[in-house]
Amino acid sequence: GAVVSQHPSRVICKSGTSVKIECRSLDFQATTMFWYRQFPKKSLMLMATSNEGSKATYEQGVEKDKFLINHASLTLSTLTVTSAHPEDSSFYICSARGRGWQETQYFGPGTRLLVL
């Protein structure tokens, strides 16, 4: 299957700082990328959908100014958690879909964020 990477795999930051997480499709062009958040023992919650070259579409209840998503190329999307707070600590997962793939998505390994 196709490969999606995330960087970093884990990050610890101080409250009030911003953190950027990268999601890359390594062997295909990702026209759509999805960002999920996973709480302990909870399901994945879709945060936003980004299409290359256009603004991300955020799910209800997700703050656009808090979670900045950029999908500037067909192989890279970034999620920036701005002014992070301890409640933003979570596991963030991206997935990517190629053109015409319908429901098929390939997932990255996730990024563990801890805000102190």
Add this chain to the structure above:
Amino acid sequence: GDSVTQMEGPVTLSEEAFLTINCTYTATGYPSLFWYVQYPGEGLQLLLKATKADDKGSNKGFEATYRKETTSFHLEKGSVQVSDSAVYFCALRGSNDYKLSFGAGTTVTVRA
């Protein structure tokens, strides 16, 4: 809205035991149903899927049948191995949408 409910874990089994993970869903129309698996340190991988009622998805010895009458998609494997230890997620995609809705995940540990 669409939702998925799967049995809570963790589930601990011995090798060669029978595994069942229950999954039920709520959706309008005719959703597609999926099972994803997440091995330690890796991203979610599609394990199997079914796109219409009575379809059976199968892969790596795992099976699940799309039961519209009971709105279920239970995952089964007849003889598990240690390498099957992972977190399993049931998911659906609505008939008019591309988004995936996930269950909470079930952690399965298989002991030698």
